[in-house]
Amino acid sequence: MLVLLGLAVLITYLWSLPKPWHLDSRTSAELARQILLPLYMGFLLPVICLGYASAAIADERTDETLVYLLTTNIPRPLVYLSKYAAALLLTLGMALGGLAALCLVPGEIGREALGVFWTVTVCATAAYVGLFLLFSAMVRRATFLSLAYALMIETLTGNIPGFVKRITVSFYAKSWLYESGEPLGLAPKEGVALSLFDPVSAATAQWVLGLASAGFIALGMWIFSRKEYD
């Protein structure tokens, strides 16, 4: 995870350097559009989330230590909720730390972008962690399932025109960012790009992300409290 983050920071640093073909200073909007949206929101954030959340229960199963949690007097839903809280805390630390690093590497221009991105990051992280922890409660090899989801559903489906992309977390995160990042010019203004993406309002996106997080947690608690783990 740290290697990936280091690579992303390196890419951002190289991007921020003046080039012969781009002598002007980089702007906040460029940082947001060219680095934070595709690299961070589109790739790094889901990967960071799956790295911690999908392992939270599945690794305990693989290591055969889950039995110690299942035979304590803590009700299973509470065990699950604790796992969610722990995974969320770790993931938020890494996700926000990574975001701060990417925003601050190019200097002053990152401050404005950081202000726009951090709230969306927190909510998207809560949803991703809820989803990947749910996978972790369901299957032993949750990391593979989570990777498949992140790479296939989030990345591919997220770029398909129409309504299908609305099953992805990143769609709502982007919709929110397009509205709250108005000064950065993040949203496609007109034409094909706008009609292809067709974002929902920031308020709707916030509701959906919040409800999705709560739904994933509730479903995970229900499954975890009933499942017989081997």
Add this chain to the structure above:
Amino acid sequence: MNTESRVTTALAEVRNVSKWFGPVMALNGVSLEIGSGITGLVGPNGAGKTTLLRLLTGQIKPSLGGIDVCGRDAWSARAKDHIGLCPFGDATWDELSGRKLMRVTAGLRGFTGAEARRRAESVLETVGMAKRADRPVRTYSKGMRQRIKLGQALVHDPDLLVLDEPLNGVDPVGCEELNELFRTLAAQGKAVLVSSHILHEMDQLADRILFICRGKLLASGSLAEIRDMLDDHPLKVRLSCGSPRRIAPQLLTLESVKSVSIEPPSDLLLEVQNPGRFYAEFGEFAAGNDAQVQRLKATDTSTEAVFDYLMERAARPE
């Protein structure tokens, strides 16, 4: 075949429990009670021992029937207040030191601060790991891991202690120490359920034994009681005496003696139909016939022998 009358206060009760995993029936209509004292759980691989232990510790639910531990459904969190499990295998949180692991385990059981530390130290002392508890668990030998896992099971002072092969990998001196610990816990009124494939361990350790095979409970009770009930397998008794050739024909006159064979120089091998009756008859016989008895020993009352007989019986067509 069971002698359930011996269980005075049942801490765990298994009522007509069946468990399926897909098409595989792991347990089939098992009913038993586990009271205070040491209960051995014996059976071949695939008999259903692990399934029974997992059911008792609330890791899985029965497909049919019910399991109560201290009056509560074994699946419930409240029942787990009363259960301590030492699982099979070496797995535990390896990166922690033994001491930290005990404190974490105490924390998971709801003890905090000084109480967690007190319990951790006390249990480390009990399992003989106090002086080695600052090392990471990953550096422990198999025997040390067994002890630390046992500590995890004991930290909340449970009423029912479920031990899956607890002596696996423990050296002979350690085995004796742990067996002594189990006896001490049993003497305190706890129910200690020990699953083991080393049958001779059970001879000295267990007050009661549960024999299980192909998902069914073949027999339960004390070893002597179960042996007595195997009337299709006469008890084999070795008798060392002064004049075997003289008393061999006389022994055949006893109703309980089925056969006698001479094992030179001075032993007789008897097959006895009704052990209780035989011992009574033999006492009178020895006193009245100047038998010069040096030794009288049943040779097939061990757990292993009884287990073999039970398996043989189970393999017979109905």
